Amino acid sequence: MNHTNSYAPFGEDYGPGLMGPFAPIFDESVWEDLEVIGKIPEDINGVYLRNGPNTRFAPKGRYHPFDGDGMLHSAHFENGRVVYRNRWVRTDGWELEDEAGQAVLYGIRETLKGRDDKPLKDTSNTDVIGHGGVALASWYMSGEAYQIDPVTLETLGKAPYAKGLGNGFSAHPKVDEQTEELMYFDYWNEPPYMSYGVVAADGTVLKQVPIDLPGPRLPHDMAITEHYSILHDLPLLHDEEALRHGRHKLEFHPEMPTRLGVIPRYGDSLSIKWFEFTPCFIYHTINAWEEGDEVVMVGCRYMPALDEHGEIDAVRTARDIAQLVMRARLWRWRMNLKTGESHEEPLNEELNVEFPSINARRTGRKTRWAYLVDHHPQILRWTGIRKFDTDTGECVAAFSDGAEDCWYSEPWFAEADAAVNEDDGYVVVFCWNERTEQQQLQVFDARDINSGPVARIIIPRMIPSGFHACWMSSRRLKK
Ligand SMILES: [Fe+2]
Secondary structure, three states: OOOOOOOOOOOOOOOHHHOHHHOOOOOOOEEOOOOEEEOOOOOOOEEEEEOOEOOOOOOEOOOOHHHOOEEEEEEEEEOOEEEEEEEEOOOHHHHHHHHHOOOOOEOOOOOOOOOOOOOEOOOOOOEEEEEOOEEEEEEOOOEOOEEEOOOOOOEEEEOOOOOOOOOOEEOOOEEEOOOOEEEEEEEOOOOOEEEEEEEOOOOOEEEEEEEEOOOOEOOOOOEEOOOEEEEEEOOEEEOHHHHHOOOOOEEEOOOOOEEEEEEEOOOOOOOOEEEEEOOOEEEEEEEEEEEOOEEEEEEEEEOOOEOOOOOEOHHHHHHHHHOOOOOEEEEEEEEEOOOOOEEEEEEEOOOOEEEEEOOHHHOOOOOOEEEEEEEOOOOOOEEEEEEEEOOOOEEEEEEOOOOOOEEEOOOEEEEOOOOOOOOOEEEEEEEEEOOOOEEEEEEEEOOOHHHOOOEEEEEOOOOOOOOOEEEEEHHHOOO
């Protein structure tokens, strides 16, 4: 199969977003007995799942990566063996277009929710997380959440509980693996603009409350600690005039602060405490936890573009965010719940790193190690993986098969069966090498990433570049 950079199954009119490593594939496959270079460890047991856009039909109108039909790719590890699978998420939009045999719905560059003449497709293509034994696929624009069998990748249906007060469910909910509770947020363009909820492992909605924001916002992620959730009110807004016409245009407001809202896990809008920080956008948090009276959040701060005077260039910042141009630095935010004081500091000012993962069993508890990708400065491309000490900000390990050649997926930490220390386990990642035209699934020892993969599993065709991934250990898979 030819997947060179000129490969364009729908022609070149849609631009580079549907070409080469971004071009979709059209098979749904199950592959066992794959060629392995090295050895798959026997104490990695569970599923690595990765979501991403995989447009099935030539799009109607202009294309954005958030428009492509969600497709999951998985690597199911069991006792030293692995099975690869890929399957589309059967969203309502996918089913509708399947019946029509062509694209029927539109993407976010053409329209927003509420336009009858150009109905928007909810693609469920952004995030995936394990909850209550199944995988949950979700969309950046706050859409439906679909439950997926994490082993077969069969779509089980919409998660009935996964609906905020705006009737949606944003990508990046968080699961506390100690209680299996899921914390989520929803955002939309009418007051109160955001809601927050808690769902038990069995799908019971434990809490669902409105969060009053000053206006429509575009948050992307959240974080949790053992007792709190952290909601984002960032100075990235819709252009209101464009919004009235159902169009999607971003504005960055450097005169507004970044606000992080700390809400008790089962709290409401009256119990939320807001903390102000320097203006920025935040795509992805790494983790958060409690330290005495403080709530600490570490994440990737999107660094606003600066003009020649060192001032924030609001127009360029908004445009860069919209075009997925990444400029992120490891950052720490501290919020004192007793005094109301806040503090923020860069952890590493050198490296443009994003798409973080941690030992997910410790989500909401103090963690030290994070695994991120080297982000290409111009396009949605990840050229290597790194391990960071988030106490010091030091990059302690890095690996790439060649930054010029490689397209890595979001790596996830997979805890070893008998783990004692936080980083006892592996890092799992897909890597497409455009020079050798070979797709690999790579497994690293998380304690020794510099030495390269302990196993390279050869996948017989390219896995298109995508978005988020997760790790579900075998003990969390529904029996
Ligand atoms: Fe994201």
